[in-house]
Structure formats: structure tokens, C-alpha cells
Amino acid sequence: MSSALPRAPLVAIVGATGTGKSQLAVSLAQRFNGEILNADALQMYQGLPITTNKLPLEERKGIPHHLLGCITLGEEPWTVKQFLQRATGIINEIRSRGRLPILVGGTHYYIQSLLFRDALIEEGETDGNTLEREARQWQLLDASAEDMLTELQKVDPDMAMRWHPSDQRKIRRSLEIWLKTGKRASEVYDQQKAQRFYVDSGRDPSAVPDGSDASAQCHVRYDSLIFWVHAPSKVLNSRLEDRVNSMISHGLLEEVSSMQSFLQDQEQQGSSIDQSRGIWVAIGFKECLPYILDKNRAENLKQDGIERTKIATRQYAKRQDRWIRLRLQRAVNAAHLADHMFLLDATDFSRWSDAVDAKAKDITAAFMGGFALPKPNSVSDAAMKMLASPEEEAKSARHCEACDKTLMFHSQWISHLKSKSHRASVRPKIDWKKLYPKTNGH
Structure with a gap:
């Protein structure tokens, strides 16, 4: 069975740091006449190849790489909107050369924003300055998660049911949509589903009347094929430890020293740099800085910095997978x-050629040729376990009064109801004194 050829094909590669995303991107680019678009926010900075884990030039195999080293150390960090503007332009250029754009990187919010068009989100969901201005404009957005959820339950009860009571960011975003547009977030997402129906059925989304149930601000931006390169934490943690050791031996500390020298030069010139964002949050800089600043270069500070770099790297990989x-x-x-x-x-790097590279090439060939793709959960045992169906992903907050616990997914709710702790909480309490009252003398 075959399907339509992709009109605007894009291959995206995601996964935690250390799983081999860049290696796969180069291999696919060699096989399918591709060019690589970087979606790692820190690798967009000039220099610092060790700190930001840039793929060495010799390992790029002559494949063009875009958005690598395009931001100077003193430049303001890019917003998501800036990334989208540059990335979409580059993708068009790659296509004009008859080549396949391959998107790869660990800043998954960038990737998600590029794959899915959402006008509301593109206004600046992750732009801290924007959110601060809105918080001043709408005082309610500065309230606690509990207070915001109470308000959201009044204006959009359907959306309120989707969020965990402590998920302040998502609750705030839903309330923000209401304040900005006068529309309930639940209505906006219903419109998005209708828009996707038009796209899936081959109808022209631009022909949908504004304001109709089928008009929406969100749809898929490209005909995309997505690869998630995955390794379990126990295996990946060992690789990440080896990676940090290699970074140290190849000059990580020297790069940290050069970054600190740049900061000092800027301060002497009267310029201040916000070290809470951009390249200054790169793993390894803050962790190893105490050793660099120590005049005696104490060995214990060096080892402490290396260990903290390893811990931060492991934590980052978990956040990426999450x-x-x-x-x-x-x-x-x-x-x-x-x-x-x-x-x-x-999981097993010794089987990379068969388990990752060959499978990715076979799937990409089918995708580019308009042939039927295999079922995603058939590719590996790990895929069967980890790729959730849309039904499993459906969220609806349910609160267990007996246990005072909120569950977001149906599967979690079912598991909770079967748990020993829940059964113990709802088990009728027996009043032994009433059942067997004491009598005088007994």
C-alpha cells in the first residue's frame, strides 16, 4: 500500500543528550541528499565546541550544518520567534536546492514550535520579558496556582479539568488565552482539531471561513517524520559520565576560563551580562567556575566541579526525555x-548500525517514496513500551478524596484504584469497641 508523496518533507531527530542524534542526522543526510539544521540553543553560540558538545568538523562528513555558531557571546539570547524566523527561511533555502532538511537538537521546545504552527504560542510563551509585562497587566496571572485554577474553573471548566492543580505554568497559559483573546482555551483547541481535519482530508485550510468551527490558529507546519533516539537512564548515565571525562581532557576547563575572561572584560567596559540565560547556563560553566576563580586551583574544587557537571548532565538528559x-x-x-x-x-551502541541507522534509513526511504510506514510500536520492544497511543495520552484530572491525590491520566487513575494504599484508604473502618463492647468485669 502506498500513500501520497510528502509535499514539504522534513525529518526531525529528537532525544536526550548522548544518544547519538547528531550521528544519525549525518548518516541520513548522506543517504538522502540532506542538509542539517541545528535546534540546540547552546550550539548556536560561536566557539565553545566542547562546552556545547558541537559535532567535530571531521564527523560532519562534509554535510552542510546550519545555525551552528551564529550568536556571539555578548549577543542577546534568541527567542523562540527569532529561531522560527531563521529556521523556516533556511528550510526554504534547503528545499530550493532540491535537498532534504533534517532538524536535530536537544532544545525540544524549539523543535516542537517548528513542527507545529500555533499563533498564540508563537506570541512568546517562553519569553520571560513578555510574561512579566503580561503579569503586570493582568494581576491575576501573578496569583498562586490554586487561585488561578479557581478562576479558570469559572471561565473554562473543561480546560481546568486537564491540568494538575500544581501545574502553575499550564494553568496560567490557559487563563492567559482567555484574557488575551476572550476565547476559552478549550474552544481554541477544539478549533485546532477541526483545522487538522481539513489538513488530513486534503482540503485547503486557508479556505475555511474565519470564525467558523473549522478555523484555528494551529496546524502541522511540514510533512514531518520524527525519530526519537532513546536509551534508558541506566545505560545513558554511564555514557554521559564518559562524555564529561572526555570534555575535561579535551579542554572544557580552558573554555570555562575563556568565558570568565570575557565576562571580566565586559564588566571592565561597563557592560553587564545576564548570566541566568543563554550560553551562561551551559552545563559545565557554573559547575567548574569555582575552580577557575580559585588562585590556587585546588584539586578538590576541580573534582567537585567535574562531579557536579556529571550530575547536571544526567539531570538534563532526564528533563529532555520528560x-x-x-x-x-x-x-x-x-x-x-x-x-x-x-x-x-x-541502548546497545554495538548494534547501532542495525537497531538505529538501518531502521531509520528504511523508514525514511518509505516516507520519501510515499510508501506505507511500519507501525511505530513494531520497530522495537522499547517502542512498544514507550510510544503511547492518543487514548492513553488523554488527560483529565481526577481527584481521589480518600487518598487526597490528583491523577492526570486514565491509566494512572486505574492503577491508583488497584493500589494497596487506595484500597486501604477506602476499606470500611471497623469500630471494634462497638462490635465487641466491653461488659463489666470482662
């Missing part, structure tokens, strides 16, 4: 793209 599981997968399912997202099992 984003894919809880955010990207849900967006993919909502856009009816679940059959275009494939998990590749990179």
Missing part, C-alpha cells in the same frame, strides 16, 4: 502524527 514523553508526544498525537513518530532503541 519533555518528549509529556509534551512532544502529546502534540504529535493531537496532530494525528503518531504514525510518523518512531522510537529507535540506542
